[in-house]
Amino acid sequence: MVQQTAFAFMFATLAFLVQPTSAEIIHVHAKRGNLEGVLAELDKGVPLEIRSTNMTSDPGVTPLFVAAKFGKIEVVEELLARGADPTIFFTVPDGLYQTGTALHHASRFGYLDVVEALLDAGADPKSYDRYIATPLHQALRGGHEQVAERLIAAGAPVQVLAPSIASSLSEADVERGQVIATGCEICHGKPSSVRQAGDNGPNLWGIFGKAAASDPTFEYSSYLREAELIWDAETLNHYLYSPYQFLPGTSKIMMGLESDADRAAVIAFLATLAD
Structure with missing residues (x-):
């Protein structure tokens, strides 16, 4: 009881x-x-x-x-x-x-x-x-x-562009860009001339100057495929600044780089990843 x-x-x-x-x-x-x-x-x-x-x-x-x-x-x-x-x-x-x-x-x-x-x-x-x-x-x-x-x-911006970094590129810190870009390896894998895609992104080797969504080994979002972009310095600047605002709907998991110097550094480093 x-x-x-x-x-x-x-x-x-x-x-x-x-x-x-x-x-x-x-x-x-x-x-x-x-x-x-x-x-x-x-x-x-x-x-x-x-x-x-x-x-x-x-x-x-x-x-x-x-x-x-x-x-x-x-x-x-x-x-x-x-x-x-x-x-x-x-x-x-x-x-x-x-x-x-x-x-x-x-x-x-x-x-x-x-x-x-x-x-x-x-x-x-x-x-x-x-x-x-x-x-x-x-x-x-x-x-x-x-x-x-x-x-x-209602006024939602279709595309937001980043401030220009054209004047910063010539003095960009490539080594700092490499350090920042190590965070990209989580999705894209380690940059390599073999160009093996990562778990959630294509390999970044040779990406500079390349057409977006052009790696046949990776499945891209429709928004990136249809954008017909070239990964030159200007496009990378806008995309790295805020991918969700530059290309709404993209499946890219990235918070963006607000620092002009950081974006310039990463772009300068990406330009070195070439045969």
């Missing part, structure tokens, strides 16, 4: 511990598209911009973000009508990476109605971060052409 009572107490305690808090209940409703549940929580006084912890989506986001990410248009429209902010750029609590905006995630999953509602409410189609890029990149990455067209119509 005592043992049964102990077990009952333990299970009751565990059940209490796993109950969602007020900070989570509204997010659960938002994720499920349960508008009545969301409104009931707001009527209780739960803040409109209350942040989630870990039970529904990305930690630290608002109910609007959750509803947008899961395409719950009725909840999105109601929260926006009540003043929810569609422009917030979320960062995970530990600051290790950027979560992005509600528009980034609605674009990524192709929810055109949600994207339109967010844009109409003032969401920024130009919103950019090196980690998550732009809503346009996310839409194209997911193959959502209609969403991409809507973002472009």
Whole structure:
């Protein structure tokens, strides 16, 4: 009898511990598209911009973000009508990476109605971060052409170019470029005249001056194949600066090099990788 009572107490305690808090209940409703549940929580006084912890989506986001990410248009429209902010750029609590905006995630999953509602409410189609890029990149990455067209119509830049580094190339530090380029080996493998492709990218030997997407041993994204680029100094400068903005939709996994000197150094090093 005592043992049964102990077990009952333990299970009751565990059940209490796993109950969602007020900070989570509204997010659960938002994720499920349960508008009545969301409104009931707001009527209780739960803040409109209350942040989630870990039970529904990305930690630290608002109910609007959750509803947008899961395409719950009725909840999105109601929260926006009540003043929810569609422009917030979320960062995970530990600051290790950027979560992005509600528009980034609605674009990524192709929810055109949600994207339109967010844009109409003032969401920024130009919103950019090196980690998550732009809503346009996310839409194209997911193959959502209609969403991409809507973002472009709202002002999303189709292509962003880097500042010129023409005057820096003659004085570029080739050795520093080689050091920086070692990070590329994770995907492209070690540069070699054998030109063996890496696990996630073609070998960089002979890349300078070469047509993009021309290595027959590697499968490129359609966006890179159709761009008809030549990897000269100017193109590499734009691409290395921000691949997701220079060529939205590309599958390249790279955060970009914001430093002019670093880009010049890498380009100067790549130019040495030739027979």
